[in-house]
Amino acid sequence: MVQKPAPDSTRRSEKSRRAIYDAALALVVEAGYAKTTIEGIAARAGVGKQTIYRWWSSKADVLLEAFLDLSEQYAEAVATPEELQYGIPDTGDLAADLRYVLRATVDQLLEPKFEAPSRALAAEGVVDAQFAAQVVSRLLEPQLQLYVQRLKAAQDAGDVRHDIDPRIALELFVSPLAQRWLQRTGPLSYEYTDALVDYALYGLAPR
Amino acid sequence: MVQKPAPDSTRRSEKSRRAIYDAALALVVEAGYAKTTIEGIAARAGVGKQTIYRWWSSKADVLLEAFLDLSEQYAEAVATPEELQYGIPDTGDLAADLRYVLRATVDQLLEPKFEAPSRALAAEGVVDAQFAAQVVSRLLEPQLQLYVQRLKAAQDAGDVRHDIDPRIALELFVSPLAQRWLQRTGPLSYEYTDALVDYALYGLAPR
Amino acid sequence: MVQKPAPDSTRRSEKSRRAIYDAALALVVEAGYAKTTIEGIAARAGVGKQTIYRWWSSKADVLLEAFLDLSEQYAEAVATPEELQYGIPDTGDLAADLRYVLRATVDQLLEPKFEAPSRALAAEGVVDAQFAAQVVSRLLEPQLQLYVQRLKAAQDAGDVRHDIDPRIALELFVSPLAQRWLQRTGPLSYEYTDALVDYALYGLAPR
Amino acid sequence: MVQKPAPDSTRRSEKSRRAIYDAALALVVEAGYAKTTIEGIAARAGVGKQTIYRWWSSKADVLLEAFLDLSEQYAEAVATPEELQYGIPDTGDLAADLRYVLRATVDQLLEPKFEAPSRALAAEGVVDAQFAAQVVSRLLEPQLQLYVQRLKAAQDAGDVRHDIDPRIALELFVSPLAQRWLQRTGPLSYEYTDALVDYALYGLAPR
DNA sequence: TTATAACCGAGACGGTACGTCTAGTCTTGTC
DNA sequence: GACAAGACTAGACGTACCGTCTCGGTTATAA
Numbered sequence: 039m040v041q042k043p044a045p046d047s048t049r050r051s052e053k054s055r056r057a058i059y060d061a062a063l064a065l066v067v068e069a070g071y072a073k074t075t076i077e078g079i080a081a082r083a084g085v086g087k088q089t090i091y092r093w094w095s096s097k098a099d100v101l102l103e104a105f106l107d108l109s110e111q112y113a114e115a116v117a118t119p120e121e122l123q124y125g126i127p128d129t130g131d132l133a134a135d136l137r138y139v140l141r142a143t144v145d146q147l148l149e150p151k152f153e154a155p156s157r158a159l160a161a162e163g164v165v166d167a168q169f170a171a172q173v174v175s176r177l178l179e180p181q182l183q184l185y186v187q188r189l190k191a192a193q194d195a196g197d198v199r200h201d202i203d204p205r206i207a208l209e210l211f212v213s214p215l216a217q218r219w220l221q222r223t224g225p226l227s228y229e230y231t232d233a234l235v236d237y238a239l240y241g242l243a244p245r
Numbered sequence: 246m247v248q249k250p251a252p253d254s255t256r257r258s259e260k261s262r263r264a265i266y267d268a269a270l271a272l273v274v275e276a277g278y279a280k281t282t283i284e285g286i287a288a289r290a291g292v293g294k295q296t297i298y299r300w301w302s303s304k305a306d307v308l309l310e311a312f313l314d315l316s317e318q319y320a321e322a323v324a325t326p327e328e329l330q331y332g333i334p335d336t337g338d339l340a341a342d343l344r345y346v347l348r349a350t351v352d353q354l355l356e357p358k359f360e361a362p363s364r365a366l367a368a369e370g371v372v373d374a375q376f377a378a379q380v381v382s383r384l385l386e387p388q389l390q391l392y393v394q395r396l397k398a399a400q401d402a403g404d405v406r407h408d409i410d411p412r413i414a415l416e417l418f419v420s421p422l423a424q425r426w427l428q429r430t431g432p433l434s435y436e437y438t439d440a441l442v443d444y445a446l447y448g449l450a451p452r
Numbered sequence: 453m454v455q456k457p458a459p460d461s462t463r464r465s466e467k468s469r470r471a472i473y474d475a476a477l478a479l480v481v482e483a484g485y486a487k488t489t490i491e492g493i494a495a496r497a498g499v500g501k502q503t504i505y506r507w508w509s510s511k512a513d514v515l516l517e518a519f520l521d522l523s524e525q526y527a528e529a530v531a532t533p534e535e536l537q538y539g540i541p542d543t544g545d546l547a548a549d550l551r552y553v554l555r556a557t558v559d560q561l562l563e564p565k566f567e568a569p570s571r572a573l574a575a576e577g578v579v580d581a582q583f584a585a586q587v588v589s590r591l592l593e594p595q596l597q598l599y600v601q602r603l604k605a606a607q608d609a610g611d612v613r614h615d616i617d618p619r620i621a622l623e624l625f626v627s628p629l630a631q632r633w634l635q636r637t638g639p640l641s642y643e644y645t646d647a648l649v650d651y652a653l654y655g656l657a658p659r
Numbered sequence: 660m661v662q663k664p665a666p667d668s669t670r671r672s673e674k675s676r677r678a679i680y681d682a683a684l685a686l687v688v689e690a691g692y693a694k695t696t697i698e699g700i701a702a703r704a705g706v707g708k709q710t711i712y713r714w715w716s717s718k719a720d721v722l723l724e725a726f727l728d729l730s731e732q733y734a735e736a737v738a739t740p741e742e743l744q745y746g747i748p749d750t751g752d753l754a755a756d757l758r759y760v761l762r763a764t765v766d767q768l769l770e771p772k773f774e775a776p777s778r779a780l781a782a783e784g785v786v787d788a789q790f791a792a793q794v795v796s797r798l799l800e801p802q803l804q805l806y807v808q809r810l811k812a813a814q815d816a817g818d819v820r821h822d823i824d825p826r827i828a829l830e831l832f833v834s835p836l837a838q839r840w841l842q843r844t845g846p847l848s849y850e851y852t853d854a855l856v857d858y859a860l861y862g863l864a865p866r
Numbered sequence: 867t868t869a870t871a872a873c874c875g876a877g878a879c880g881g882t883a884c885g886t887c888t889a890g891t892c893t894t895g896t897c
Numbered sequence: 898g899a900c901a902a903g904a905c906t907a908g909a910c911g912t913a914c915c916g917t918c919t920c921g922g923t924t925a926t927a928a
Contacts, residue, residue, distance in 0.1 A: 072372065161372040206421070206437065213416075217416065221427075222370065222381060239450045240450055244406050
């Protein structure tokens with residue numbers, strides 16, 4: 039089997055890469071993922087198709103990198119210095135901190151520039167295990183680890199049972215929100231996320 | 246706008262419909278959703294393309310109906326008479342009942358004949374709101390309502406706080422499983438689902 | 453080989469046949485032969501497709517009968533009693549008679565209701581030998597025989613050489629007109645047809 | 660109206676063009692014009708459909724160019740140097756020259772590789788005025804002009820009346836042959852074409 | 867006078883081809 | 898050698914008709 043020699047990344051055009059990211063994100067927002075095509079991205083970016091095929095293996099791959107790039111830019115632009123380590127606030131009141139973060143997540147999930155590409159990546163991952171591994175390791179898991187850290191701190195402070203696994207525990211409030219958003223099984227609201235925090239922390243069974 | 250007259254469903258070929266369902270499901274399992282085409286379904290079913298376009302509006306639409314049909318068949322074939330009302334068991338022990346059902350769900354989620362089409366429907370819904378509404382109302386919500394009923398019974402029995410909303414509460418253990426499966430954010434196992442039931446019922450905070 | 457039993461023509465619907473003729477002719481005039489379809493004819497005639505397939509073997513076949521019917525109607529409506537035997541006038545002046553008939557032919561060839569179906573039949577015949585045999589025997593040859601008769605009369609009157617074959621001779625003036633019209637190799641005009649009569653009767657070589 | 664940008668003909672694949680010509684001609688000969696499809700041509704030529712649609716506007720258009728190309732090749736292969744100017748022989752005996760050429764034409768008209776595509780082009784032209792203009796200007800008229808030249812030479816030599824129009828005169832013997840062939844109104848033979856030359860040159864009326 | 871068989875309008879069916887669109891590869895000329 | 902441009906083979910899209918078939922309904926002889 040003849041292996042195509044890897045392209046020389048030192049000679050890569052930064053301008054083209056940026057144009058491709060912008061075009062891919064814009065098309066997904068404007069036309070939807072299904073109607074976004076490699077040809078369309080190339081045309082909008084003013085780039086040859088081969089330049090896309092040289093550096094990425096699929097439409098989804100382009101979009102993943104474009105979205106990661108967007109997230110980075112966004113984080114740099116918005117975050118205050120103390121949020122730059124990009125954690126979940128720790129005011130000592132776990133419930134309040136979680137309510138705050140989930141409310142912020144709701145806001146972000148409804149912002150079209152994030153929503154459209156996020157959905158595209160998620161959909162691709164649902165159906166393509168290999169791609170899902172990329173999405174999880176580069177996008178989802180890093181975010182979930184922030185919750186793990188906050189929950190571990192809460193365990194140290196005695197606010198969370200010591201026999202629970204933080205990696206599972208976070209799913210009690212994160213996954214319901216994720217599923218409602220992804221599968222549209224219900225509306226998103228602050229009341230909803232507040233309730234999730236309450237139920238998750240104190241359980242469904244009477245005390 | 247010119248409206249095509251609706252086809253006469255009384256003259257519809259039952260044989261063709263069945264063949265289309267079978268072909269669609271088989272192709273999704275064998276080749277994957279992305280490589281499943283209307284043309285391929287028609288060819289495999291021994292049917293003209295127009296027969297598909299006459300009765301369904303898209304590949305996803307075909308698959309949804311095929312899957313609903315499959316579920317019906319499966320339910321009829323497998324269910325014992327008392328399960329035929331198709332509920333969640335109520336032995337009086339809520340935790341045990343939920344553990345049982347979630348373990349069964351894990352088994353089903355890993356069965357290829359269910360997994361492949363389920364993922365396809367989910368992925369389409371993630372990206373297409375209109376289709377998602379169909380999936381939710383015809384597939385997901387009916388299943389979720391079974392949990393609502395069981396939780397209400399548990400409230401009556403005093404096993405669940407009276408101030409919680411069952412429709413939200415069920416998400417504490419269902420959504421984590423759904424998300425791990427859909428997005429592949431973690432492995433599925435009986436230990437995992439057992440833990441979910443425990444955490445959800447008794448909360449994360451110490452008693 | 454199982455032979456389909458011939459349909460019972462005594463029970464045939466005259467109304468449908470007329471409607472089919474009208475629809476076929478109208479569509480060929482309005483939309484052109486290529487865009488005229490059996491389905492279109494059936495729809496316009498308010499007739500089931502099977503009613504067409506029952507009585508005719510092809511689109512061309514329908515059109516041939518429709519055109520023959522039209523010609524009959526036209527002949528009955530227009531012809532004076534003495535023309536009803538439908539011959540070429542014989543005033544004793546062969547050249548004048550031919551000039552008259554060819555001028556009338558030019559007029560008819562340019563009339564859309566005749567032109568469109570005539571062209572369609574001709575085109576089909578060019579490419580389909582079996583159909584051409586129908587067209588020749590039912591449409592073209594009967595008309596050409598009128599020239600044969602007139603030329604034979606002219607031979608008897610001594611106006612035409614006795615050693616010529618009238619069936620060939622008539623082509624000297626008829627075929628040029630036919631070809632100009634069919635293949636559009638030149639314009640049709642009275643001057644042109646007058647010239648044809650002159651050249652044909654008296655030859656190209658100097659006397 | 661949005662105009663598709665014209666493709667860059669300098670980058671056109673010569674190999675594909677040749678393959679398309681060959682496939683088109685072969686299919687018309689083997690299967691007939693009606694059963695020759697763009698898809699079939701593409702498949703036989705080992706070419707994408709788009710490559711045909713990029714360079715031609717219709718099946719008829721492909722065939723016209725294929726036939727012109729064939730004619731060129733044929734002319735180069737067969738013609739002796741002196742025939743390469745490709746005229747009608749001028750031995751001084753007009754009648755003999757015309758008899759010779761018309762006999763050769765009969766032979767060619769009956770050769771399947773020429774007959775099938777010629778008929779297809781003629782049939783299309785009968786029904787499509789715009790296409791007919793192409794056929795006439797690129798195929799028919801150049802051939803007819805050869806007769807015009809020969810007849811003008813004959814006029815100079817005193818063998819043809821000076822008051823006749825050669826462009827019309829040639830039709831006296833060419834059009835009958837053309838019509839018999841096209842519309843199959845009669846058999847083709849050397850006796851027939853010889854008679855046409857005789858009648859046309861010396862007229863039908865007695866001398 | 868009914869029944870019964872054909873024609874009839876309607877249109878669903880298995881197919882085939884249309885003309886368009888995009889995938890992914892390859893080629894050409896520019897920087 | 899990366900790049901913009903775009904021609905190439907391949908094949909799916911959704912539509913339009915083909916010619917066959919099945920369905921009720923409506924006549925028009927034959928029982």
